[in-house]
Structures are given as C-alpha cells and as structure tokens.
Amino acid sequence: MPRESDHTVPNSAAPETESAETTPESASKPLLAVDTLDVHYGKIHAVRGVSFAVASGEIVSIVGANGAGKSTIMWALTGVVRSSGGRVLWDGEPLPKSPHEVVRKGLALVPERRRLFAPLTVRENLVMGAYLRKDKNVDKDYERIFTLFPVLRQRLGQLAGTLSGGEQQMLAISRALLSAPRMLLFDEPSLGLAPRIVEQLMETIVELRKSGITVLMVEQNAVQALEISDRAHVLEAGALVKGGTGRELLDDPAVRCAYLGEIAQDATA
Numbered sequence: 001m002p003r004e005s006d007h008t009v010p011n012s013a014a015p016e017t018e019s020a021e022t023t024p025e026s027a028s029k030p031l032l033a034v035d036t037l038d039v040h041y042g043k044i045h046a047v048r049g050v051s052f053a054v055a056s057g058e059i060v061s062i063v064g065a066n067g068a069g070k071s072t073i074m075w076a077l078t079g080v081v082r083s084s085g086g087r088v089l090w091d092g093e094p095l096p097k098s099p100h101e102v103v104r105k106g107l108a109l110v111p112e113r114r115r116l117f118a119p120l121t122v123r124e125n126l127v128m129g130a131y132l133r134k135d136k137n138v139d140k141d142y143e144r145i146f147t148l149f150p151v152l153r154q155r156l157g158q159l160a161g162t163l164s165g166g167e168q169q170m171l172a173i174s175r176a177l178l179s180a181p182r183m184l185l186f187d188e189p190s191l192g193l194a195p196r197i198v199e200q201l202m203e204t205i206v207e208l209r210k211s212g213i214t215v216l217m218v219e220q221n222a223v224q225a226l227e228i229s230d231r232a233h234v235l236e237a238g239a240l241v242k243g244g245t246g247r248e249l250l251d252d253p254a255v256r257c258a259y260l261g262e263i264a265q266d267a268t269a
C-alpha cells in the first residue's frame with residue numbers, strides 16, 4: 001500500500017498553534033496530559049511544543065504526513081526517546097521515563113510496522129507481552145485475546161513472521177493487551193493493511209474502548225482513524241496546528257486535501 005501522500009499541505013499561512021481552549025477535557029483531570037513536549041534528534045527539532053490531553057475512555061488521534069513527528073511523540077511517551085522539554089502527566093503524576101516503568105503504569109505501544117519477533121512463534125510473542133505481569137489475571141487476558149481474535153489460538157505454534165499482515169496486527173495488539181494497559185498507543189495501525197482489514201481493525205479499537213481501554217492513535221491514512229475518534233489533532237512539521245472532533249476534522253476541507261487524498265480544488269471550493 002503506498003504510504004506517501006503527494007499532496008502539499010494547503011495552509012500556506014503560518015500554522016496556527018493550537019491553544020489550550022481547543023482541549024475541552026482540560027477542565028477535568030485527563031488520564032494523559034502532554035504539556036509543551038519537545039524532542040530533538042541532534043539539531044533536528046522533531047517535536048515542537050506539542051500539548052494535548054486524553055481523557056479516560058476517549059479515542060484521540062493525531063494525523064500527520066510522513067516525517068511529521070508522529071512516531072517520535074509515541075516514542076517520547078513510552079520512554080524510547082528522551083524529550084528535550086515539556087512534561088507528561090499520567091493520571092496527574094509525572095510519567096516515568098523508562099520504557100518498562102511506562103508499561104507498568106499501564107501505557108502500552110502497538111508500534112509502527114508491528115515490531116514482532118518474527119522468528120519466534122505467536123505463543124512466544126504473547127509471552128513477551130506479559131513478561132512484566134506479576135498478577136494472577138494473565139490467563140483471563142489470554143482468553144480475552146482469543147475471544148477478540150480467535151484465529152490467534154489456531155496460530156499459536158506458527159512463526160510470527162509468517163502471519164498475514166492483518167494477523168500480525170492482531171498479534172501486536174494482543175501482545176500489548178497482555179501488559180494489562182489502561183491506555184493503548186497505536187502507531188499507524190493501518191499501515192500495509194487492505195481497506196477491509198483496516199475497517200475490522202477500527203472496529204476492534206472501538207471494542208477495546210468499550211472494554212475500558214483509552215486509545216491514542218497516530219495515523220497518516222486518516223479517514224478511518226478520524227471516523228472513530230472522539231477528538232483529533234493535525235501534526236505538521238512537529239507542531240500541532242489544528243484540533244477538533246474527529247468529525248470536524250473529517251469535514252475540514254484543508255484536512256481533506258492534505259490527509260484524505262482529495263484534490264486541492266476541493267479544499268478551496
């Protein structure tokens with residue numbers, strides 16, 4: 001599936017930085033609050049003063065083009081890269097900076113391109129997901145996963161690298177679920193999947209939210225993500241430039257032009 005959008009971002013005026021007023025949940029205590037986050041890779045300023053919040057039970061998306069900084073935000077949240085400024089609060093407390101502490105706190109990443117252990121079996125990949133668990137509910141969570149994705153039970157002995165793209169995404173989600181998260185972070189979950197499989201995936205994300213899991217998703221192919229999102233933000237060159245409900249962004253001509261594959265005239269009509 002081609003990833004690159006050839007459309008240029010239509011707003012030639014300086015991007016309006018999102019203000020605090022655009023986050024209606026900021027009045028109540030959010031589960032995740034990101035405040036003026038900065039990340040540098042040497043001289044590259046990849047994430048620029050990004051602020052947003054996710055309330056418990058929400059699905060929030062960040063949409064942006066190649067290189068906008070989507071994965072970097074996810075890596076900064078999960079302790080994979082160090083931020084150079086700003087702070088992240090989790091349930092009102094500073095989020096730890098080491099990846100395993102972040103997982104212990106209940107934040108689990110479903111990474112871009114799944115990042116499965118390809119030469120290991122499905123069973124072994126799942127065991128990796130539960131490696132920090134000390135509680136006795138792991139067996140229940142395996143049952144929950146096999147109810148959600150029955151095909152994985154049949155594939156337990158199969159090497160992860162030989163699964164179909166859709167099955168690999170199911171395994172990546174299951175591995176994250178086995179850490180018993182309160183919030184799942186999805187980095188481009190639709191990448192490389194057929195539209196029908198993406199639709200099923202989005203239905204699964206909605207199901208997960210119904211089961212009490214909060215969702216933060218970054219996506220380049222934005223239509224399906226926006227359709228299921230309570231709120232969403234647009235990320236351009238490391239900065240959030242626009243925010244609204246998923247529906248508002250879906251209906252925004254500039255967003256449609258830049259991220260939903262529509263031609264430029266539609267944006268100015």
Ligand SMILES: Nc1ncnc2c1ncn2[C@@H]1O[C@H](COP(=O)(O)OP(=O)(O)OP(=O)(O)O)[C@@H](O)[C@H]1O
Binds near residue numbers: 068112
């Ligand atoms: N390890 C790194 N070292 C140096 N620069 C990096 C590194 N990782 C990312 N970058 C740069 O940071 C910027 C943001 O990259 P990032 O991977 O976060 O974007 P993205 O929105 O996830 O893109 P994509 O849609 O291609 O996954 C890009 O300019 C990228 O080249």
Ligand SMILES: [Mg+2]
Binds near residue numbers: 071072112187
């Ligand atoms: Mg990325």
